[in-house]
Amino acid sequence: xxxxxxxxxxxxxxxxxxxxxxxxxxxxxxxxxxxxxxxxxxxxxxxxxxxxxxxxxxxxxxxxxxxxxxxxxxxxxxxxxxxxxxxxxxxxxxxxxxxxxxxxxxxxxxxxxxxxxxxxxxxxxxxxxxxxxxxxxxxxxxxxxxxxxxxxxxxxxxxxxxxxxxxxxxxxxxxxxxxxxxxxxxxxxxxxxxxxxxxxxxxxxxxxxxxxxxxxxxxxxxxxxxxxxxxxxxxxxxxxxxxxxxxxxxxxxxxxxxxxxxxxxxxxxxxxxxxxxxxxxxxxxxxxxxxxxxxxxxxxxxxxxxxxxxxxxxxxxxxxxxxxxxxxxxxxxxxxxxxxxxxxxxxxxxxxxxxxxxxxxxxxxxxxxxxxxxxxxxxxxxxxxxxxxxxxxxxxxxxxxxxxxxxxxxxxxxxxxxxxxxxxxxxxxxxxxxxxxxxxxxxxxxxxxxxxxxxxxxxxxxxxxxxxxxxxxxxxxxxxxxxxxxxxxxxxxxxxxxxxxxxxxxxxxxxxxxxxxxxxxxxxxxxxxxxxxxxxxxxxxxxxxxxxxxxxxxxxxxxxxxxxxxxxxxxxxxxxxxxxx
Numbered sequence: 001x002x003x004x005x006x007x008x009x010x011x012x013x014x015x016x017x018x019x020x021x022x023x024x025x026x027x028x029x030x031x032x033x034x035x036x037x038x039x040x041x042x043x044x045x046x047x048x049x050x051x052x053x054x055x056x057x058x059x060x061x062x063x064x065x066x067x068x069x070x071x072x073x074x075x076x077x078x079x080x081x082x083x084x085x086x087x088x089x090x091x092x093x094x095x096x097x098x099x100x101x102x103x104x105x106x107x108x109x110x111x112x113x114x115x116x117x118x119x120x121x122x123x124x125x126x127x128x129x130x131x132x133x134x135x136x137x138x139x140x141x142x143x144x145x146x147x148x149x150x151x152x153x154x155x156x157x158x159x160x161x162x163x164x165x166x167x168x169x170x171x172x173x174x175x176x177x178x179x180x181x182x183x184x185x186x187x188x189x190x191x192x193x194x195x196x197x198x199x200x201x202x203x204x205x206x207x208x209x210x211x212x213x214x215x216x217x218x219x220x221x222x223x224x225x226x227x228x229x230x231x232x233x234x235x236x237x238x239x240x241x242x243x244x245x246x247x248x249x250x251x252x253x254x255x256x257x258x259x260x261x262x263x264x265x266x267x268x269x270x271x272x273x274x275x276x277x278x279x280x281x282x283x284x285x286x287x288x289x290x291x292x293x294x295x296x297x298x299x300x301x302x303x304x305x306x307x308x309x310x311x312x313x314x315x316x317x318x319x320x321x322x323x324x325x326x327x328x329x330x331x332x333x334x335x336x337x338x339x340x341x342x343x344x345x346x347x348x349x350x351x352x353x354x355x356x357x358x359x360x361x362x363x364x365x366x367x368x369x370x371x372x373x374x375x376x377x378x379x380x381x382x383x384x385x386x387x388x389x390x391x392x393x394x395x396x397x398x399x400x401x402x403x404x405x406x407x408x409x410x411x412x413x414x415x416x417x418x419x420x421x422x423x424x425x426x427x428x429x430x431x432x433x434x435x436x437x438x439x440x441x442x443x444x445x446x447x448x449x450x451x452x453x454x455x456x457x458x459x460x461x462x463x464x465x466x467x468x469x470x471x472x473x474x475x476x477x478x479x480x481x482x483x484x485x486x487x488x489x490x491x492x493x494x495x496x497x498x499x500x501x502x503x504x505x506x507x508x509x510x511x512x513x514x515x516x517x518x519x520x521x522x523x524x525x526x527x528x529x530x531x532x533x534x535x536x537x538x539x540x541x542x543x544x545x546x547x548x549x550x551x552x553x554x555x556x557x558x559x560x561x562x563x564x565x566x567x568x569x570x571x572x573x574x575x576x577x578x579x580x581x
Contacts, residue, residue: 024561025236055173057525103138114375146181164192179210339377344462355428
């Protein structure tokens, strides 16, 4: 039962622009929903007007939607629209983008963007290409949503007033993470709409995408809001020292101090990753203890995508324990938005589509393999694609365009890729498909497991990190319909692209029960009973990067405060995280 304090009651009854500050679990979102309930019940909204609630993480949106159902009782819940900043901007551009460019606007999803931007090394070059793709081809990158929304609204005062009239009150969750373009768009709508900003300046971990430490000051200067500060009130992990530990990190008060339900484990370096096996053994024990608790959740949080995939690989295999026994597979979910697995899934869908009709060719496979090679690092990679890889891809494409496979390629490594593509295509064309989507998908995926070349083997490895074929999923149902209609999987490639796009915008009420592996940034907005934070032993796996202690403090605090009951931090014994000692 949530008890409303006098300070929180003052927020509910306040009018005009508001700024509500507070740490993790302090009740900012809950009070915002109580305020929305009060506004709706007051009758001040006109017919068809809504309160707009914006946040960044889809997990947050799902949690807020569920929470709203328990708070907005006895009022019109349709008067509260809860969505992400991205979804709001996309809907606006999709409906009115014709005012910006003559082309039909199409989404440029991450898996396509990573390939199209792979040859551009500098950030400036990539930004220029994103703009060109939109202006000349109508392909809109996620990074340009807010910028073009601002351009659209500032170019039409009438349209801006229409939107502000539709949403006279806008609640801005995670306000500290807004970048310059998002802030400009919000501030423009604030000319006519009332703005309620919810913020925690110490949870600002998206500096790399433009979050500004001065953003809260910008809001105060521009809109002169009433200010409320909930401080370190804690409604998420009551009875523990988790939030206290997270807050003490910021001022280094945590050093040489013990905390209830917070444990630090220093592990010795080992080439055999013994610390990971120790972690896995601990998780097995917790699974046994919580075997009758279906709601129990644990998250392993890491600094990088690569480390996340390494840990997932360890959890997903049987391992030999130090005493000679066997540590079984731990079933877990991997939460990721990385390009490699996405493009690998599209490649498998293409093989499934064509080979189920017996028409797959080496050229088809090479063309989709090209997308994977060029795009698997993602469009935010500072390194881009190497010259060696670009030359290899170009040579492979030229070879299949000519189509004379009797003449071998000059480089043996490239010829080996062509040979393996031929074997994969021949095997896939000979598969007896059943119409059982999961079985047929795995048949194609397993053919790729025979590949010895890095280029094709990486497709197989990446494919395990996309899980869109669970029972009753959108993709599973779409592929099943294709089979019933055609007795083959014609259209599978487009089906998975649509599923991936919808997955990006989806705010379905996913539960995070069981064991989950994800990056710290991906965990923002989520909650778990227990959190394990793994600080890797090597550069590129550490929480502290380039001695940027301030950023690392905020990042680690976010990771810690995802937990409701217990936190364990693993850090190298030889070179421990400097934030802890």
